[in-house]
Each structure stands twice: as C-alpha cells, then as structure tokens.
C-alpha cells in the first residue's frame with residue numbers, strides 16, 4: 633500500500649489516485665501544532681498488516697510498543713518510573729471497572745510517558761488512548777486503524793506539541809493495552825497507579841478519532857462535569873472540526889460513559905472527556921483500515937485534540953478544584 637499525504641505527496645497524486653480511488657482528496661490541511669507527515673506514517677504503520685491487529689499479549693503488540701516508545705524518546709518525553717513499559721497481569725472481569733480479577737492469567741503492558749509542567753504544583757492530566765486491537769480472527773486481520781491507531785497518533789501529536797511548548801501542569805501520555813479485553817490496562821492503571829491518583833485533575837481519552845464520516849467529533853462526559861461544558865465549547869468555536877457534546881446520559885443517545893478506558897477514571901471520581909466518532913460501517917471489522925480514513929479530516933481532528941489539551945492544561949488548577957469540591961460534597 634502506498635503512503636501519501638495530500639500536501640506533501642501532491643507531486644505523486646496523479647499516479648496514486650488511479651490505483652487508490654477511495655482516497656481522492658477533497659481538500660488539504662496543514663496543522664499548526666504538529667507534524668503531519670510523521671503522524672500519518674505512524675498511523676499507517678500501526679494499522680498495517682505487519683502489526684497483525686495488535687492484540688494484547690501478542691508478539692506484534694511489542695512491535696507497536698516499540699514504535700510508540702521510539703517516538704516518545706525522539707520527542708524527549710520522560711518515562712514514569714524506571715521504564716516506559718508497565719507490565720501487568722489481567723484476567724476475566726467486567727463490572728465494576730476498577731475491580732481486580734479473580735484469576736489474572738493474561739499479560740498486558742501499558743506505555744506511560746510524561747512531560748513535567750512549568751508550574752511544578754504536582755497537578756497532572758492523563759491523556760490516553762489504547763493501542764491494542766482485536767488481532768487476527770478466522771484468518772482475517774483486524775487492523776484497527778480508527779480503533780485505535782488514530783487515538784495513539786493523537787496522543788503522540790500532543791506529546792510533540794508539549795515537547796515544544798512546555799505545559800503548565802504535568803502531562804501524562806498513557807497508551808493502554810487490552811482495552812478490547814475488558815479495559816485490562818486502564819483497570820491496572822487505577823488498581824496499581826504509577827502516579828498518585830490524588831494528583832490527577834482530568835483524563836482526556838481518545839478512542840476512534842479519525843473517521844469523520846459525518847464530520848463530527850464527539851466530546852462525551854460533560855454531562856457528569858457541567859463545569860467542563862464552557863471549556864469544551866470555547867475550544868470548539870475555533871476548532872477545525874465540528875465538536876458536539878453528548879453521548880453521556882440525558883440526551884436520548886447511547887451512553888458512552890463506560891465504553892472505553894475513561895470508564896475507570898469516571899468510577900474513581902476523576903473527571904474525563906472522551907473524544908470519539910460515532911460507529912461507522914468498518915467499526916470492529918477487518919475493514920477498519922488506514923485506506924478508509926479521510927486523512928485530511930484526521931489531521932483536523934488531531935489539531936482539535938491538541939487545542940483541547942492546551943486549553944485544559946491552562947485551566948487545570950480550576951478543574952482540579954472542581955474535582956476536589958465534588959469529593960468533599
């Protein structure tokens with residue numbers, strides 16, 4: 633398959649359009665806050681057949697981690713603890729999302745990096761995405777491009793941004809394993825936290841952020857944290873994609889509150905905003921491929937996520953007070 637970015641690869645356009653009609657560009661977009669070309673390259677590699685669907689515990693899962701860690705190191709992001717890799721055992725469990733398994737017999741590895749904030753007040757934000765997907769089933773590779781190579785690349789783009797523009801508060805870049813298997817990695821983060829959960833003001837979780845089939849990136853979670861509504865809306869005003877708030881109870885739609893890794897933060901009272909798109913025809917299918925992503929929309933989506941992260945970092949002391957107030961009620 634051919635890697636090409638519509639701006640950078642414009643010279644190649646004529647030749648490639650003929651053999652990949654699904655990726656005919658409608659417009660172009662040059663992000664202000666991150667480098668498009670390495671982001672798209674990593675997106676394509678993570679969702680290529682070589683990675684075999686990145687199933688937790690598999691050999692290719694380690695390959696995916698190596699790609700993520702290479703990028704973190706290149707950006708000068710620090711590990712949390714002795715290593716970027718945080719191995720854990722997990723097992724068959726469901727609700728409650730923060731419980732431990734009776735027989736934890738499976739292996740997973742979270743990847744965690746951080747950039748310290750200039751204010752050194754110990755208040756932090758967790759920006760997360762799961763890097764695992766469904767692996768190979770009945771001989772078919774589930775490449776999980778939108779779900780969730782897209783989110784991984786989004787978190788790394790934010791790391792790139794904060795490596796150039798120092799954040800005010802501590803930013804943790806967390807790549808969860810085994811989300812597709814009962815939130816194994818996120819549960820472990822809560823049960824055996826690598827950093828005190830008392831210092832975490834907010835979780836921004838990205839899961840499926842590249843398929844703008846209807847042009848909307850949803851922000852879910854503000855129903856539980858109404859003080860976050862004006863903050864998200866302020867960014868939405870100038871964001872390059874359409875942001876809508878919902879899918880978090882009370883709006884007549886499905887409730888996404890417990891449907892991805894942010895659920896564990898919600899369960900322990902840490903505010904979260906989950907960013908994602910609605911289910912699309914390739915959701916959890918072998919056709920969730922890089923080729924089916926509108927690359928321009930994806931770049932706009934990531935730019936939006938960086939703008940959100942920057943705004944939330946600026947407001948993080950107030951968001952932390954909001955969390956503390958809720959705990960005291």
Ligand SMILES: [Zn+2]
Pocket residue numbers: 762779780811839840892
């Ligand atoms: Zn997912």
